[in-house]
Amino acid sequence: MTKLLATVTLVLSILASSTTFAAEKTLTLAVQNMYCDACPLIVRKSLEARPGVAKAVVSFKDKSAVVTYDDSKTNVTALTAATTKAGYPSAPKG
Numbered sequence: 001m002t003k004l005l006a007t008v009t010l011v012l013s014i015l016a017s018s019t020t021f022a023a024e025k026t027l028t029l030a031v032q033n034m035y036c037d038a039c040p041l042i043v044r045k046s047l048e049a050r051p052g053v054a055k056a057v058v059s060f061k062d063k064s065a066v067v068t069y070d071d072s073k074t075n076v077t078a079l080t081a082a083t084t085k086a087g088y089p090s091a092p093k094g
Contacts, residue, residue: 023070023071023072024054024068024069024070024071025068025069025070025071026066026067026068026069027066027067027069027076027079027092028064028065028066028067028092028093028094029064029065029066029067029079029080029083029090029091029092029093030063030064030090030091030092030093031043031058031063031064031065031083031088031089031090032063032088032089032090033087033088033089034058034060034063034088037060039060039088040058040059040060041058042086042087042088043056043058043065043083043086043088043090044056044057044058044065045086046082046083046085046086046088047065047067047079047082047083049082050069050074050078050079050082051073051074052069052070052071052072052073052074053067053068053069053070053074053079054068054069054070055067055068056068064093065083065090067079076092080092
């Protein structure tokens with residue numbers, strides 16, 4: 001019984017520590033193929049559909065998207081894949 005309790009405690013502490021290291025990050029993406037006023041809406045919706053994305057602000061003028069996300073739930077590769085799948089290839093800006 002003691003070993004079981006110790007194992008459960010260890011597993012719970014490992015799971016808790018992984019969420020402790022998660023952080024909210026902000027990323028600016030350069031977005032291609034935006035040619036009309038409706039394009040930013042499609043890009044924003046594709047980003048916001050990703051788990052972990054808190055906010056996406058897309059600029060038609062700058063051809064960019066500023067994404068705020070939880071890095072324990074998504075990553076740069078998944079974000080760029082989401083816009084690419086929607087028809088708007090993107091890459092980290094800068």
